[in-house]
Amino acid sequence: MVVVGPAAPVRGEDAEVVPRRRTYGAGRVLCLSRRHISRLARRPYRTGILPAAARDSGQAGAIGSDHVDLLIAIPVTVIGSISLAARRSIVIRDPAILERIGNCRTMIFDKTGTLGGEEMEIVDFITAPGIDRERMRARAAGLQATSGHPIARALSKSVGSLEAPERVAVLPGRGISGKFPDGELEIGQADIVPPSAREEAQALLQQAGEDGIAGGTHHVFLVWNGHPVAAAILRESLRDSARQVLEDFKALGMSMEILTGDKPEAAAIHGLPNVRAGLTPEQKSARVRELQEQGRKILFVGDGINDAPALSQADAALAIASGAGLARQSAGAEVAGGDLRAVSRAVALSRSTVRA
Numbered sequence: 001m002v003v004v005g006p007a008a009p010v011r012g013e014d015a016e017v018v019p020r021r022r023t024y025g026a027g028r029v030l031c032l033s034r035r036h037i038s039r040l041a042r043r044p045y046r047t048g049i050l051p052a053a054a055r056d057s058g059q060a061g062a063i064g065s066d067h068v069d070l071l072i073a074i075p076v077t078v079i080g081s082i083s084l085a086a087r088r089s090i091v092i093r094d095p096a097i098l099e100r101i102g103n104c105r106t107m108i109f110d111k112t113g114t115l116g117g118e119e120m121e122i123v124d125f126i127t128a129p130g131i132d133r134e135r136m137r138a139r140a141a142g143l144q145a146t147s148g149h150p151i152a153r154a155l156s157k158s159v160g161s162l163e164a165p166e167r168v169a170v171l172p173g174r175g176i177s178g179k180f181p182d183g184e185l186e187i188g189q190a191d192i193v194p195p196s197a198r199e200e201a202q203a204l205l206q207q208a209g210e211d212g213i214a215g216g217t218h219h220v221f222l223v224w225n226g227h228p229v230a231a232a233i234l235r236e237s238l239r240d241s242a243r244q245v246l247e248d249f250k251a252l253g254m255s256m257e258i259l260t261g262d263k264p265e266a267a268a269i270h271g272l273p274n275v276r277a278g279l280t281p282e283q284k285s286a287r288v289r290e291l292q293e294q295g296r297k298i299l300f301v302g303d304g305i306n307d308a309p310a311l312s313q314a315d316a317a318l319a320i321a322s323g324a325g326l327a328r329q330s331a332g333a334e335v336a337g338g339d340l341r342a343v344s345r346a347v348a349l350s351r352s353t354v355r356a
Contacts, residue, residue, distance in 0.1 A: 081353040088349065089342040090333055091321065097332030100316035102350035103297050107249045108288065108314070110302035111260035111267065111275070112218075113150050115242040118322055118338065120154040123216045123233040124208045128200075131229045138163040139185055140222055140230075143178040148324055149304055151220055152176075154234050155187070173261060173280035173306055186223040190263065193221050193228050201228040208233055217266050238270055241340040246273070248344035255296075259284045261306055285309035301335070301343055303327055318343060 082092045092098065109115050127133045137155070142162040144152035156162075165178030165185070175188020186192050193201045201221055205213055208231075213219075216233035223229070249256055258275045260267050261284075267277035276287065288298050288310050300307070300314035303323030311317040311330035319331035328334055335342050 078353070081349060085333070085346060085349055088345045089335060089337045089339060090318070090346045090349075091336055092333045094332035097316050098350050098353050100297075100332070100350075101299060101318075101347055102354040104299035104316050104347070105254055106291055106296045106298050107254045107256045108291075108298060108300045108310070109256070109258050110284075110300075110304065110307045110310075111258050111272070112236065112262060113303040113323060114301055114307075114320055115238055115258065115272065115340070116150065116236045117239050118150055118153070120150045120218070120234045120236050122154055122157070123235050125230065125232050126204050126207045127230045128204060128228070133230075134160070135163070136222060136224075136230050139165070139178075139180065140187060143168065143176060143185055143187060147176065148322060150236065151218065151234060155220070155232060170305060173282075183225045187220060188223075189218065189220060189261075192223055194223070194226055197223070197227055201231065204228055204231040205233075217269050218262070239338055239340055241338070245340040245344055248341060249347075252344060252347055254299075254347070257287070259287060259310070281306040281309045285313045288313045299347070301340075302331075318346070 141156040141159040142164040167179040175192045177186040217236040218234045220232045264277040298314045303320035308326045308330045317331040319328040321334040321336045
């Protein structure tokens with residue numbers, strides 16, 4: 001029989017087990033006899049589960065069978081909870097997040113790519129007079145090729161060939177830029193357009209007509225050497241589970257906010273509650289910090305580079321597994337698959353683990 005612990009297991013006679021079991025939260029614990037607990041206490045270097053204070057004080061031999069809960073139950077409970085979380089589409093990278101999630105009482109979601117689906121539909125793609133439409137799409141696709149953002153995927157879809165830039169730079173909160181041999185291309189929403197060229201951008205959009213403009217949720221501009229030369233009108237849909245997960249968190253007694261960089265008119269289309277729109281990455285992080293200063297513990301869920309500062313600032317953070325690498329690195333766990341109800345299940349699991 002093997003005693004489960006975070007260090008090398010103990011085998012042979014040291015792991016003889018009394019045939020009774022106890023349950024601690026999500027884990028199953030095998031209870032050892034007094035004689036074998038005493039043996040394990042004298043071999044902390046082999047079990048890896050002895051409290052540091054007892055080990056460092058040299059009192060390991062004084063630990064008896066009444067400490068079995070401390071010695072074995074806690075790590076097995078955590079291991080069991082990590083396994084159960086994985087079956088519920090939550091991949092835990094930092095085990096400490098299990099406790100932190102359970103202590104949070106305020107939930108914050110990013111919108112685009114998080115509550116919004118991973119795919120966007122292009123309603124229209126408009127080019128200025130004299131612009132080669134296919135070449136501009138090829139350059140846009142080449143520039144966005146390494147990004148997993150829904151807007152980037154939409155612009156890269158159904159393009160015959162890619163024209164890769166020589167250099168790429170991310171513009172946090174604004175978009176992305178790429179250096180080509182004959183000029184520079186920037187892609188982003190309205191803020192990417194220089195103030196001196198705003199009228200040109202509006203003229204581009206007007207080519208789509210009122211119905212075309214109204215049919216989209218996002219307007220993305222392609223700016224070539226400082227001038228808007230193309231515009232894409234895109235439509236975002238919410239994930240099927242988005243509204244249900246918001247209801248789940250109400251039932252869990254958590255307050256909620258939605259933070260987005262989208263313009264207020266785009267953010268309002270889906271009728272989501274408690275939306276703060278037009279935020280930069282720094283403003284998202286500042287909002288998390290503001291709530292923390294009010295004494296709240298924050299759980300943040302996001303997917304993009306723009307979410308990374310807020311994910312790092314939050315008390316606990318979950319990233320969408322299909323999102324940007326920087327977002328995933330900033331979070332202690334990832335949501336695999338497209339069902340956001342995994343997040344509310346993670347909170348319920350965390351609370352049960354903390355109570356165990």
